Amino acid sequence: MSVPRYWREIKYRYRLIGELCTECGAIIFPRRSLCPHCGCRELEECKLSETGTVLSWTVIQHPPKGYEKYAPYVVALIKLDDGARILSQVVDVEPEEMRVGLRVEATFRRVREDGSSGIIEYGYKFRPIIEEP
C-alpha cells in the first residue's frame, strides 16, 4: 500500500470533504477538476452532510485482497441529506437489519491495513444513526 497515496486523501476521507459547483450547485464527491454535471471549473471545497439515507445495499461475502478480515460487510449507495451520493460500508448493523431507506450517519473507522507492520488506513464508513434510548 502506498503511503503518499493514502496521505493525499486523508482530509477528504477523514472529514468527508467534497466540492460545491459554483455554477449548477451540484455537490461533488470525490473532488475533481471540473463539475461532472455542467463542466464548470469553479469548484469550492465543501463539507458533505454526515447523515443520509440508504438507496441500495449489498453484502460483500467474497472481498478483494486486503479486506478479508472484515468480511462479510455491508456496502451501500447512500443519498446524503445535502443531495450528494456516496458509496460506503455500513457498519454496526446486521445484514438482516439493512433496508432501503435506513437512516445512517458517518463514522470514523479503520478501512484496511498493510499487514501488522505497515500503515493503517482510516476513513469514513456509515452506521445507523445513534439515537437517545
Next chain:
Amino acid sequence: MRPVYIAGVALTPIGEHWELSLRDLACEAALKALEKAEVERIDALYVANMGAAPLQSQLHLGALMADALGLYGLPAMRVEAAQASGGVAVHEAYLAVASGLYDSVLVIGVEKMSDALPHEVRSALAMAEDQEYTAYTGVTDVGLCALLHRLYMERYEAKPEEVAALAAISHEHAVGCPHAQYPFRVSVEKILSSPMEADPIHMLECSGIGDGAAALVLTADRGDVEIAASTVAVDHFFLTERSDPLILEAVGTASKRAYETAGISPRDIDLVELHDSTTIMGILSLEDLGFVEKGFGARYVSEGNVRRDGELPVNTFGGLKARGNPVGATGVYQVAEIALQLLGEAGRCQVEDAEVGLAENLGGVASTASITILRRH
C-alpha cells in the same frame, strides 16, 4: 470510410488451462484465425487484455504477442478498457481498416485468470473502478451490480426468478457449445438457492473465472460478414454521479450511434451477445439497447423471448454466464460468435436465418460500452 469485413475468427475453449500460458492461449487463437483468413499480410496487431498486469505482471503485450506470432515490424499494441477491452480493441482495429490506413489487421483478445488466487482476481477486476473512492470501500464488481440489482427489484417490482431467468437461459444455450466453460443446464431454482455472492446476487448469477483467447482478422477485402457498425461510449465513472444508476447511458449512446451507422433499428437485430457479467447487467443492457422498455427487461427474459428460438435470441453460445468471461477477451469472443452465427458455423448453437447480430461489451459498471453490429452479405 470504407467497409470492413471479418475474414477469419478463432476461439479457444474457455476454462482452466493449467498447461497454457497467456502467450500460448493468444497464439492458439491467433494462428487459427490467420489460417482461416488467408490474408496476404497483417498490417497491425491489437491485443485486448485487462488483467495481465496484476495477474501475470506482464505488460507490453503488443510487442510480446507480435513476436510470439513472428510478426515483426508491424505496429502492435495492447488495448485496455477493463472488461470492455475486447470490444474497444475491435473498435480500434475497425477504425484502422475503415480509415484506409491498414488493409488487414489482427485482433486478439486474451485473458489468463487461473494463474491467480480468487481474491487476487477480485482485486484485479475491481481495478475497473476508481481505487481511491470506489474500490477503497471494499466493494467488488459484483457488489456494485448488486446495488443496481436491488434498486431494480425495488423500483420495478421485478422478482428474483425473473432476473435469474437470464442465467438459466444462457446455460441452456451453452449446451453443445464446444468453447463454453459451463455447457450445462442450471435451473432457476438452483440459481436462486446458490449462496449469495453479494446480496441479492447469487453465486450462479455471476460469470465465473476462466482463461481464453479469441482472434479476428479484419480486412478491407470483401467478405461474407461486414462490420456494419462499431461504437464506443463512456458514462460517468462513478455510479454515485449518474442521474439514474439504472440507466446505462453508455449503452444507450453507443447503441443509438451504432443503429444509426448501420441504418437499422433494434427491431432489425436477429441475435444479441449481451454483457451479462451478472444477470442484472444483462437485463439493464437489454433495456438500454432498446429491445425492451425500461423496467420490463426481467419480465421479457423470463417470458422466454430471449431463447434461441424466441423473438430475440440472446447469448446464443451461453453469454458471459455460461460460455465464460475471460474478461479482456470477452468482447472479442462475442464478435467472433456473432460472426460464426452469420456464417452458419455455429453448430448446435446455430440460430436460423440470422442476418444482423449485435455484440455488447461493457467495462466496469458500464462506464465503457462497446457495440459491434455485424451483417451477413
Next chain:
Amino acid sequence: MKTSRPVGIIGYGAYIPMNRLKASEISRVWGGCAEPIEEKAVASIDEDAVTIAVECARYAIKRAKIDPREIGAIYVGTESKPYAVKPCGTIVAEAIGATPHVTAADYEFACKAGTEAFQACIGLVSSGMVKYAMAIGADTAQGRPADPLEYTVACGGAAFIFTLKSERTLAYLEGSYSYVTDTPDFWRRGLEMYPRHGNRFTGEPAYFRHIIGAAKGLMAELGYGPEDFKYAVFHQPNVKFPVKVAKRLGFSMDAIKPGLIVPYVGNTYAGSTPIGLAATLDVAEPGDRILVVSYGSGAGSDAFSFVVQDAIMEGRPRDLPVSAFIARKRYIDYSLYSRMRGKIHL
C-alpha cells in the same frame, strides 16, 4: 493544584462500541469464577483507540459548539495505541479538522492516561497558551484469555474540551491533585500483547492507597469533606473497587451511582474515569460538585473537583448521553469476540 485563571469544561463526549460480551459467556469458555461485571463493550474489527477517540472528540465538539480550528492542544491518553510510534493525537486532530495549528501527543500512564491529559490541558488553558484544549481517554483494553482480567477489559472512551471558565462552560474546575509512586502492580512490556498484574497486590497498596491519597489530598487543599460533593467518580476496573473506595472515603452509593458504568461497559482503562465523569455530567444539575479520582497502575491518581454550571442544561436532551451508548448494543459470543479483538490470526 489550583489554576492561575479559572478553567472549565465546555464540551464532552463519550463513545462506547456496540458489541457486548457477557461475563457469563467468558465463564462458559474458561470456567467460572465470580463474575465481576454483567457485560463489557467490545470494539468491532475496524475500531481501535484512534477511532474511539475520534468518535468522542466529534461528540465533544458538537456539544461545545466550537470551531475545531480553535483547539490548540489535543492529547490522547491510551494504552492501546495502534502504532507504537506515531501519535494517535495527529489522526484525531486531522479527523476533527483541528490541524495544523495545534499541539498533539499521546499520554501513557496505564488507566490514568486520560486524566493525565486533563492536567496538561488545564495547565495550557489556564496559562493562556491555548484557547481550547482537548483531553481524551480511550482504550481497547487488553486482557489475556482466561486471565480474570478478561472479564472486565473493555473498549470505549470520552473526550473533554477545556477552556477558561465562562457562562458557556458546563462545569468549572476548583482544583486538582496528583499522587504518584513507583508501584508496579500492573504493566505491559514492549511487544507484548497482554499486560501482567500482581493480582491482589493491585488492590490495597495500589488502587486504594493512590485513590485515597489523591482524594484526601484534594479535599484537604479545598477544605471540603465528602458531604460537600453531590457526586463522585472513581476509576472503575470492576464494581467492587470503586464501591469499596467510596465507602472508605465516606461517599454514599447515590453519589457514585450515575458514574458507575462498569457493570454494563467494563473497564475501558484510560476511558474508564472520563466516561464515568461524562455519565455523571449527563445527569448533574447546576451547582452540583463532582469529585473525580482516576487511578493508573504503575502507579498514580489524579483527583479533580468540578462544579456544574447553568450551561449544562442547554444540551439536554439534544446531546447524546452515555446512556444512549450503553443502551445501543448487540451481543456477541466468544468466537466473534476473539475475531474482533485479534485473537485469531489470519
